[in-house]
Amino acid sequence: MNHPPFPSAGRIVLLLLLLLLLPARGGATHDTQHTQATQTMVARLYEAEGNRPLWTGGDGRRARQALRLLREAHAHGLDPSDYRLEALSDQLDHPEAHGMERIDIALSGAVLHLLTDLHVGRVRPAFSAIPASVQGPPFDPVEQLRHALDQDRVPQLADAAAPRMPLYRRVKTTLAEYRALAQSAGQWLPLRALPHHGKLILGRAYEGIPAVRRRLMLLGDLTDADAAATGDQAVYSAAVAQAVKRFQSRHGLAENGEPGPATLAALAVPPAQRVRQLILTLERLRWLPPMRPGRIVAVNLPAYRLWAFDSAGDSKAEPLEMRVIVGAAARTPTPVFIGQMRYLEFNPYWNVPRSIERVEIIPKLARDPAYLKNNAMELVSNGGQVLAAGQAASLAALRAGTARVRQRPGPHNVLGAVKFAMPNPMNIYLHSTSAGELFSRERRDLSHGCIRVERPADLAEFVLADPLQWDRQRVRAAMQAGATRTVRLGEAIPVVLFYATAVTDRRGRALFADDIYRRDLKLAQALHLP
Structure with a gap:
């Protein structure tokens, strides 16, 4: 088959570098690491394919498949604009203004960039070195793309690159559900505390229960059938109490069935915030090796x-x-x-870490000479020999690091x-x-x-x-x-x-947790999430 003239390997690298430095989302440029990695992969790809066009020419079907693949990034919690979707779509509509070789190379760079992000994430993980013995087979985006082009399986590339674990697929499904909820639910207002004294009584009406019922129905914890079983929407019914328990279980709250302050606060979290949590989870799951x-x-x-x-x-x-x-x-x-x-x-035995010895054990031992004895602890030499030392000697040895504490x-x-x-x-x-x-x-x-x-x-x-x-x-x-x-x-x-502050269990329930270490904000900023 004859192909139209295509640039040399050196010109491919030059064109790609120029294309990748064009502004992406919000005017930002791709970081140097991503640019260099993508540049290397694209050069490998075209060299292996004989420097022939991969997407352009013919009826344009391949190019349209590439655009659909880039658009699919949204379903994985990624932003298609990071892969210059709109710019590439415009270039394909006006090839005479941009040149087919530039468009072909740009599509390859965008697809390889997407496959890399889907497999290992956009942000480098916080994990330390991962033991090779627990890892599965390596993933090569270039070979994956070559195989997909050869087998006409470009539409399946995203699923092949993304983590294969069932949890990832479940969270991806939940992300779509919460995005739909965020679009359809309208304004998500805080819920007022229920005016009552003491424990809520089943069968009684309370101001505020109707709003709680509506919120529980939107989130799927109260079914239409259960809601319809109670005539008066203000009644705190057994169905409402069970729905509250289900919601509390999904959010790590005490499962007492009462919409107290903590439960109302969790009910007030807008779906858009849950969407962000789910996006962050997908990114973190991409950090894990197969x-x-x-x-x-x-x-x-x-x-x-x-x-x-x-x-x-x-x-x-x-x-x-x-x-x-x-x-x-x-x-x-x-x-x-x-x-x-x-x-x-x-x-x-509990071998007390040195940091705990310094911060906790030594001050307590200074105040109470019997502290070690009263807590079933003993002083041990660095060689493991139990020491029988008085208070002064114990403190001196601990402070000098010539002895340590262990609990029997x-x-x-x-x-x-x-x-x-x-x-x-x-x-x-x-x-x-x-x-x-x-x-x-x-x-x-x-x-x-x-x-x-x-x-x-x-x-x-x-x-x-x-x-x-x-x-x-x-x-x-x-x-x-x-x-x-x-x-x-x-x-x-x-x-x-x-x-992960948002996951989906095997029953399809969305589970949310507080950001106890305040790590979500930092990752959201790195991903440029609103």
């Missing part, structure tokens, strides 16, 4: 939730889910990273009965706790950075995955008071600590 099939433990920090599941098993099986306690926002926020759980310690196993140990170790420079791990009552709190950023799990025995049974040697009874027996026991896992399990 994970190899197998068991995974995932913790969403602002939602205070842990899920453990086997991605290679039954896709319909419900994951193990539990509440967690994470690092305190004001002092010790838990970092986001991907670790590998390698072993468990039953009845662990037992009912008062802050790690509880089991520690889930995933060695990392930040010394972050999962563990049980002796303060189980803290899981009932709505806000649970209470730790020094490590993650306390609500159901440690269930999690231990999951990660050990050996029903013959470690059934439920044996796991619970190992958690009883006794000697410290280390059990190494046959295969390391990825532990993903991520941050």
Whole structure:
């Protein structure tokens, strides 16, 4: 097949550089890193394809497919204007003013830029180095595009580049739903507090209930059938109370069925803000590498939730889910990273981090010489030998760093009965706790950075995955008071600590959480979101 004359590889690079430096959204230019990466990929693409046109010529079908692909960026929470959709569309309408070679190269650059953003995100992730052992096969946008062109599968490119995980697809669907809600709902006004004293009584009418009912219906927590079952819209009915509970469950609130101040505040959040949260989640999910099939433990920090599941098993099986306690926002926020759980310690010692020794232990020991004894703690040399030192010697050794503090196993140990170790420079791990009552709190950023799990025995049974040697009874027996026991896992399990204030569960429910670490605003600014 004969192709029209096309520029050399060197001229392709020059044309692409000029095209990519043209203003995109809001007059901003593409950053240098994106420009250089896209320039390199486009040069590779045309070299591999013999420097022939890829989109232009013929009946224009390929070019139209490219434009539709760029337009689809919106469904993924990306802005099509970042890929110069309107400018490219105008150029295709007036090819004589721009030149077909320039248009062809610009389309390739825009598509490769989009595929890269869909696969790894627009903003570089906050994750530290990701272990190669947990990653799936690499993704090459150039080869993906070449294959799609060869197989006439350009319309499927976006789904091929975006994360394959079911959570991403669910959040993408929820984003479309909340965008539609934001457009149709009109003005989203705050709700007034209900004028009442004490607990709401079922069957009574209250001023403000009609507004609550309407809001719950818009959000899908109160069905039309349930709403119609109560004649008087001002009545606080059992259906309304159940709908409030459903809403509270989705927003991490106390599930008492009463529209109190916290619930009314959550009901007042406009859909446009939820849209932004969902867009941020899609970006953060793009930071995660494709994970190899197998068991995974995932913790969403602002939602205070842990899920453990086997991605290679039954896709319909419900994951193990539990509440967690994470690092305190004001002092010790838990970092986001991907670790590998390698072993468990039953009845662990707590080796107090040096930072806690300096800030908490040393001042308390200075005030109370019996502090270590009263808290089942002991002074240990750097070589592991237990020291019998008086107050002055203890303080001197601690201050000099020649000794450290550890807490003995037992009912008062802050790690509880089991520690889930995933060695990392930040010394972050999962563990049980002796303060189980803290899981009932709505806000649970209470730790020094490590993650306390609500159901440690269930999690231990999951990660050990050996029903013959470690059934439920044996796991619970190992958690009883006794000697410290280390059990190494046959295969390391990825532990993903991520941050998302909006997710969608397997039932399709949109779940929202407070931005406890104030990370949404920074990411929204980086993405130029309103």
